[in-house]
Amino acid sequence: MGEEAWPEVQKALGNIGKQWELGESAWRIWGCILFKSCPISQREIEFGTGYSRGTVRISLQKLKMANMIKEILMGGETRYYVNTSLTEAFGTFSRLFFEDNIQPVIALLAANLDKVENPKVQKRFHELIEECKKLQLLVLVQSRIIEHINTSGIAAEDRNEAV
Secondary structure, three states, rough: HHHHHHHHHHHHHHHHHHHHOOOOOHHHHHHHOOOOOOOEHHHHHHHHHHHHHHHHHHHHHHHHOOEEEEEEEEEEEEEEEOOOOOHHHHHHHHHHHHHHHHHHHHHHHHHHHHHHHHHHHHHHHHHHHHHHHHHHHHHHHHHHHHHHHHHOOOOOHHHOOOO
16 A cells, blocks of 8 residues: 555544544554554554554553454564454454443343333333344344354455445
């Protein structure tokens, strides 16, 4: 990819990050690491993204916790490399979003269902619990589809034609 396209790619990845829990800077940093052909140092990431040392450090921690990057020691310096694809990352964040946000809603509604005296409100609680359970199925199916896409012998051009 030409250097002139890099700012647009960073912006696009940052937009993904705005929607997902890691944040814009983490996704831009992930993109910077992704487009290097070898493990990259924190200093190189700072230079490549224009972010401060603190922002890069915090984002690297988030990316490691999300298992999107790995670190190795090379020549006495810690270097980072991407260890997941965008589709795997999407699957992971969909699952984490469900576990961190939707499951607690299900638990909260279920725990308070018998405390609600108004039958209409109780009915709405039941309906919302059922909707959340549908999302759980959706996340499960989506993760299996992503796994299939990433492990199947389908050529990239075949996937592109399907879109």
